């Protein structure tokens with residue numbers, strides 16, 4: 001029996017105090033059969049990377065509504081790499097302009113960017129495909 | 135020795151994390167890894183924390199981590215949350231309350247879903263304890279929701295078990311499951327800021343006095359895990375119980391029983407696995423089922439026939455042919 005489960009860290013780095021969206025996504029991922037580690041508000045990049053390491057997740061999903069995605073995302077990516085987690089999937093969700101999204105993808109900081117209102121199926125489908133396609 | 139195990143013994147966090155994943159995923163290499171880890175285990179003291187959902191277990195772990203760290207002890211935490219029986223997924227949220235310790239190199243926290251496999255949870259937890267033990271943690275805390283048999287089984291892996299109760303919502307002593315009462319070495323009445331907490335403590339004390347004839351009488355400690363009240367007393371009680379376990383020889387006896395159980399389980403697991411592997415290769419199991427359904431055969435003689443066919447009675451099940 002293969003009991004391999006996709007493990008996802010849903011993290012809220014930065015200062016914004018809204019985690020409704022992050023919780024909706026967390027529930028969606030759970031309902032798609034994934035194990036979701038949820039750590040609450042106001043995480044520092046260091047906390048996110050260390051949690052990802054200890055929990056040995058396949059995916060890190062950042063929910064950033066504060067507009068600080070262009071500083072937080074590269075910082076977290078770098079810390080993950082420092083921890084030897086080069087192949088962890090890094091996703092960003094939040095209010096991200098098209099230019100910013102393109103830049104994050106191009107620089108390799110994020111594997112995918114999702115903006116509010118995108119259907120959950122799209123996120124779960126993307127994760128499944130990316131992880132199982134390895 | 136395998137690379138991951140060498141790294142684990144050197145204190146590598148990533149190695150610890152990845153070994154735990156291999157255990158959880160029932161990796162084919164798992165048994166070999168555990169064999170190499172085993173000689174390095176047996177030093178950590180294991181504390182189980184169980185209680186109703188929302189009773190404050192994770193908040194208490196957070197408070198205890200503070201105490202343990204200031205006493206210079208390193209700690210591994212295993213936080214178990216239920217897996218959804220519908221999707222197989224889980225939201226593991228215990229870490230929310232433990233964020234103060236997220237970056238402390240002396241603390242390693244791992245969240246686990248129950249994953250619903252029969253008896254599998256307690257095994258994975260026991261094996262994860264071994265990883266954290268070999269990794270060098272002085273203490274291992276295991277948090278589980280106290281609702282089912284599997285959670286009670288996990289607690290059997292603990293040297294000291296805390297049962298967390300609250301005064302809230304008619305959660306009165308009468309409604310507490312018998313099995314849970316029996317496993318408590320220490321009772322915690324958490325949320326002592328809420329009304330009715332003194333009464334709950336008194337009820338628990340009364341119940342202990344009625345039942346307890348053992349040399350250890352479980353203390354009843356009132357705490358408020360949000361304001362860090364009563365944690366000194368709780369930590370003192372934990373140390374006292376540990377002292378009692380060590381001096382009275384109970385620790386050795388508890389561990390002997392655990393080894394007895396684990397060895398029994400392992401033997402039975404291997405025997406069963408061998409039998410069913412052979413049945414898969416050799417026997418048309420479904421034909422047998424059909425014959426019994428059609429009442430051409432009875433299940434009792436068929437079971438013997440099956441074991442006959444895989445040469446079980448010759449003692450060579452799993453050997454050559």
Ligand SMILES: Nc1nc2c(ncn2[C@@H]2O[C@H](COP(=O)(O)OP(=O)(O)OP(=O)(O)O)[C@@H](O)[C@H]2O)c(=O)[nH]1
Pocket residue numbers: 185186187188189190191192193194228231279324325326327328357358359360361
């Ligand atoms: N008033 C009060 N609230 C508390 C106390 N301890 C914990 N809480 C609150 O109770 C809620 C649940 O706390 P947790 O520590 O997550 O409880 P838990 O038992 O780990 O919960 P599960 O893991 O979901 O079963 C949180 O909102 C806490 O802030 C306390 O002593 N007093």
Ligand SMILES: [Mg+2]
Pocket residue numbers: 191192193227228277
């Ligand atoms: Mg909890």
